[in-house]
Amino acid sequence: MISLLEVVIAAFREKTGMHRVAATWVVGGVTAVASIILFPTTTGLNLLDVTDHFINNIGIVGVALLACLVITWALRKLPVLRDHLNEYSSFKVNKVWMALVGVVAPLVLLGLWITEIATVSSKGYGGMPGNFVGIFGWGMSILVVVLAIVLSLIPWPNRSAIHHELTHEEELARANAQASQEGALS
16 A cells, blocks of 8 residues: 555655655545545445546546557657667667557557446446446546646646756756766866
8 A cells, every 4th residue: 555655645745845754644644534434334345446447447548548649649759759768778669669559559448448438338337326336436537637637737836846857858968068077177
């Protein structure tokens, strides 16, 4: 459980600029309260099951599909990603990898996503009542999307990590400047 929360805590710290201990208390506190309220009830396991199913089979698959389409076709940045991987990876990726990421993966993901949405829409999920699946499945899915949009619109504070990290180009420029200085000193 700690490793799962670590990702959320790190993202929360980056967005807010909050120190580690304070961010851990905030995220841990919110998740503890939610767990105490929602999961020890008789329907807690069903709630967890529906939420987990929708997040994994509709949400994550949908986001993966969207990422492939946006990076490959909308932004046309797949060659940039390939070059970055080739620069830092222990093995090289080529046009076959680009075809897999840009064409094959989106087609497979689209098929899985549409099939899952159609199945859950027509048959429900796990024999659970429709209103339960509607609230904690579809409703939660909509809430996650709205929350993601709202959180992305909140400006990053000056103390957050985004204002203190260097871009790849800035790192290269700094390394080149240091190398030039060292060469001039010797």
